[in-house]
Amino acid sequence: MTHAAATVDQMRPPYPAERGLDVYNTKLGMWVFLASEVMFFAALIGTYIILRFGAPGEWAKPGIVLNIKITAFNTFLLICSSVSMVKAYAAIQDGDPKKMRFWLLLTILGGATFVGIQVYEYIHLIEHGFVPSGVREGSELAELVAKGQLPAATMGLYGSTFFTMTGFHGFHVTCGVISMTYLYLTKALPGKYTKQSYGGIETVGLYWHFVDLVWIILFTIVYLI
Amino acid sequence: MTTVAATAHPAPAHHDDRSFIRKYVFSTDHKIIGIQFLFVSLFFLLVGGLLAMQMRWQLGFPGKPMPGGGVLPETMAPGGVILPEYYIQLVTMHGTFMVFFAIMPLLVGVYANFLIPLKIGTHDMAFPRINMWSFWSFFAAGLVMLASLFVPDGAARAGWTMYAPLSARHDLSGASFGQEMWSVSIILVGLSSILGSLNYITTIINNRAPGMTWFRLPLSVWSLFITAILGLLALPVLSGAAIMLLFDQIIGTHFFDPAAGGQALLWQHLFWFFGHPEVYILILPAMGMVSDIIANGSRKPIFGYHSMVFAIVAIAFLGWIVWGHHMFMSGMNPTLGSSFMVSTLVIAVPSAVKTFNWMGTMWRGNLRFTVPMLNAVAFVAMFVIGGLSGIFMAATPVDMFIHDTYFIVAHLHYVLFGGSLFALFAAIPYWYPKMFGRLMHEGWGKVHFWLTFIFYNLVFFPMHILGMAGHMRRIYDPTQYAFLQPYQPMNEFISISAFLLFATQIIFFVNFWWSLKRGKPSGLNPWQDNGLEWTLPSPAPHGNWERVPTVYRGPYEFSSPQVPEDYLPQTRRLPSDREPAAASAARH
Numbered sequence: 001m002t003h004a005a006a007t008v009d010q011m012r013p014p015y016p017a018e019r020g021l022d023v024y025n026t027k028l029g030m031w032v033f034l035a036s037e038v039m040f041f042a043a044l045i046g047t048y049i050i051l052r053f054g055a056p057g058e059w060a061k062p063g064i065v066l067n068i069k070i071t072a073f074n075t076f077l078l079i080c081s082s083v084s085m086v087k088a089y090a091a092i093q094d095g096d097p098k099k100m101r102f103w104l105l106l107t108i109l110g111g112a113t114f115v116g117i118q119v120y121e122y123i124h125l126i127e128h129g130f131v132p133s134g135v136r137e138g139s140e141l142a143e144l145v146a147k148g149q150l151p152a153a154t155m156g157l158y159g160s161t162f163f164t165m166t167g168f169h170g171f172h173v174t175c176g177v178i179s180m181t182y183l184y185l186t187k188a189l190p191g192k193y194t195k196q197s198y199g200g201i202e203t204v205g206l207y208w209h210f211v212d213l214v215w216i217i218l219f220t221i222v223y224l225i
Numbered sequence: 226m227t228t229v230a231a232t233a234h235p236a237p238a239h240h241d242d243r244s245f246i247r248k249y250v251f252s253t254d255h256k257i258i259g260i261q262f263l264f265v266s267l268f269f270l271l272v273g274g275l276l277a278m279q280m281r282w283q284l285g286f287p288g289k290p291m292p293g294g295g296v297l298p299e300t301m302a303p304g305g306v307i308l309p310e311y312y313i314q315l316v317t318m319h320g321t322f323m324v325f326f327a328i329m330p331l332l333v334g335v336y337a338n339f340l341i342p343l344k345i346g347t348h349d350m351a352f353p354r355i356n357m358w359s360f361w362s363f364f365a366a367g368l369v370m371l372a373s374l375f376v377p378d379g380a381a382r383a384g385w386t387m388y389a390p391l392s393a394r395h396d397l398s399g400a401s402f403g404q405e406m407w408s409v410s411i412i413l414v415g416l417s418s419i420l421g422s423l424n425y426i427t428t429i430i431n432n433r434a435p436g437m438t439w440f441r442l443p444l445s446v447w448s449l450f451i452t453a454i455l456g457l458l459a460l461p462v463l464s465g466a467a468i469m470l471l472f473d474q475i476i477g478t479h480f481f482d483p484a485a486g487g488q489a490l491l492w493q494h495l496f497w498f499f500g501h502p503e504v505y506i507l508i509l510p511a512m513g514m515v516s517d518i519i520a521n522g523s524r525k526p527i528f529g530y531h532s533m534v535f536a537i538v539a540i541a542f543l544g545w546i547v548w549g550h551h552m553f554m555s556g557m558n559p560t561l562g563s564s565f566m567v568s569t570l571v572i573a574v575p576s577a578v579k580t581f582n583w584m585g586t587m588w589r590g591n592l593r594f595t596v597p598m599l600n601a602v603a604f605v606a607m608f609v610i611g612g613l614s615g616i617f618m619a620a621t622p623v624d625m626f627i628h629d630t631y632f633i634v635a636h637l638h639y640v641l642f643g644g645s646l647f648a649l650f651a652a653i654p655y656w657y658p659k660m661f662g663r664l665m666h667e668g669w670g671k672v673h674f675w676l677t678f679i680f681y682n683l684v685f686f687p688m689h690i691l692g693m694a695g696h697m698r699r700i701y702d703p704t705q706y707a708f709l710q711p712y713q714p715m716n717e718f719i720s721i722s723a724f725l726l727f728a729t730q731i732i733f734f735v736n737f738w739w740s741l742k743r744g745k746p747s748g749l750n751p752w753q754d755n756g757l758e759w760t761l762p763s764p765a766p767h768g769n770w771e772r773v774p775t776v777y778r779g780p781y782e783f784s785s786p787q788v789p790e791d792y793l794p795q796t797r798r799l800p801s802d803r804e805p806a807a808a809s810a811a812r813h
Contacts, residue, residue, distance in 0.1 A: 018437050025352070159478070168468075
């Protein structure tokens with residue numbers, strides 16, 4: 001896969017080429033794509049920082065609206081799925097497709113559970129009156145606002161940033177789960193990954209670790225502080 | 226020598242048995258995708274021009290019924306008289322179409338796709354299918370934007386920069402669905418650009434032909450590479466901002482609404498953090514292609530190749546730290562304003578390096594004033610005017626006076642029309658033979674050039690004077706102010722010149738379509754250029770090369786003493802040339 005010179009076919013990639021980076025195209029493409037993803041999340045997180053520091057009043061204290069415990073478990077789950085991703089990658093590097101399939105399946109399950117718990121969390125929050133525009137009239141949270149336990153002036157910003165940032169992260173996790181499932185069904189199950197060729201696992205792994213890393217940042221700034 | 230021999234008997238690189246749909250509609254061939262971008266964005270260029278003509282009618286002859294305006298519905302122009310709320314849509318959509326759907330895809334979508342694999346010597350892009358998606362998401366974005374002109378409330382009304390809270394709150398702008406469609410369309414444009422950029426970057430890094438080292442790349446490829454990096458990192462910020470804007474519009478978030486604690490200035494920062502690199506996305510490819518064409522038309526190596534490359538890199542880097550100069554009047558700490566002013570002024574240095582290098586290239590050259598060369602020289606001249614007026618507005622105190630006046634309009638059209646569009650009028654006929662196998666008509670090309678050059682200057686130069694007189698940028702009816710009434714004859718003059726400028730473009734479009742079928746067959750290398758693309762048959766076949774070519778030198782070896790003719794192709798091996806290591810490795 002990476003040894004271009006050994007398997008040159010004039011019409012199929014990799015073509016004979018001047019030495020570029022010693023990284024095959026799909027992996028390089030993923031690195032380049034992740035650079036743009038960094039900028040995307042930088043825009044969202046930057047917005048959060050600007051709005052929170054410039055907010056017209058105090059920010060809601062952690063733990064009142066959001067359930068930290070269940071999300072902490074979710075964070076742990078996502079980190080574990082990164083570990084299982086590495087295990088899948090290591091397994092196929094050792095030439096053990098059976099073990100690779102096991103770990104890949106575990107990663108998919110971890111990711112899917114993460115999304116499931118996030119959906120549950122959203123439903124729960126909306127039921128309690130936490131929505132993207134702030135706090136719904138007449139809801140449980142509206143009473144807390146009335147009692148002064150939550151700041152009325154900044155709940156709108158809190159809702160806007162929370163749902164946008166975690167929503168787009170959840171969207172990325174969903175995309176990751178879909179691509180891994182696709183690779184599992186079309187490549188891993190038919191046994192197309194071998195000790196010599198496992199580019200798909202490595203590339204989707206890069207994406208998965210990135211999504212995990214973003215979540216650790218989001219969890220810290222949105223839930224904990 | 227193998228490639229020279231191969232092209233003596235042009236044959237398709239491999240048998241092409243794809244269906245019509247796979248070949249021309251959902252094509253993964255970089256050349257077809259480039260041509261798809263060309264047709265679609267030329268159409269949007271025409272749409273943008275038509276919108277501008279309506280604006281010019283209103284400014285030149287306010288309150289008079291527009292000829293042919295009767296076809297517009299009552300909500301836009303009852304009896305042909307343009308309404309204020311339609312005028313602001315014209316302003317918004319003219320800017321949006323020209324920036325996102327005409328100039329940007331014409332430069333990047335067309336020429337990055339078409340030229341990169343041909344000029345670096347590879348069969349296709351690194352990710353052909355992603356490339357196809359890049360075109361189709363652009364196409365979808367264009368359809369959404371075009372459709373927004375026809376929805377009941379009308380199109381977006383907040384100017385192409387979509388300043389909040391006007392854009393974020395429907396009760397302020399008076400448009401609802403049109404505003405939302407603008408946001409959706411821009412998110413799709415961002416997706417298209419990101420997919421394109423990651424393709425261009427990967428392809429240039431990893432798929433260059435043996436012997437095509439970094440400093441043998443043509444400047445067009447260098448500029449497209451740097452542009453791709455800018456697009457890759459700037460467009461996600463725009464997409465992120467457009468997503469937040471869309472959420473403000475449809476699900477009631479409060480990012481940009483100060484009434485609920487959001488920040489209107491935040492939109493400006495996000496938009497211009499994208500917007501200033503965007504300015505260089507719109508000019509760097511033009512600079513690169515003009516460099517190729519000027520070296521060819523002067524029959525001399527480009528003057529200061531390395532300094533040209535470093536100037537591109539420097540402009541791109543500085544482009545990230547100057548966005549605040551769009552916001553001097555928005556409220557800013559003066560110290561911060563000064564630093565933005567200084568960093569902006571520094572951009573004049575690499576820009577001047579490039580300008581002097583173009584002049585150095587032409588100096589005592591054996592000039593051939595073909596249509597591409599004429600337009601390329603006009604690019605340099607017009608870019609100098611646009612660049613110099615840019616220095617005026619980079620200086621905070623001067624900018625406070627001319628901010629949001631027609632001086633700004635004059636400046637941005639000198640760089641975007643006088644710069645980018647003249648470069649395109651050079652690039653389109655220059656690479657037309659490689660796309661379609663025929664040359665565009667030279668005589669009509671020259672007529673088009675001279676008329677465009679004259680009318681263009683008659684339209685945009687007087688705008689400087691209007692701006693100095695205080696003529697506001699997005700004003701509906703200038704005659705309502707006593708201090709602008711003496712300038713109304715100048716507005717009329719600009720409008721008439723603009724109509725003539727638009728009419729002149731008909732020559733270009735007719736020439737373009739006529740030459741597709743009736744143009745003179747071009748042969749392999751009509752401009753006697755050194756680039757790899759000219760060793761291929763015209764039009765270039767699917768898959769480009771049977772075997773990728775080997776490169777022995779840079780692309781600007783014109784008038785070399787080593788050979789009798791005045792050009793020396795990159796693939797031609799002279800006895801003194803060594804075989805590149807990558808080429809011999811591939812032979813095993």
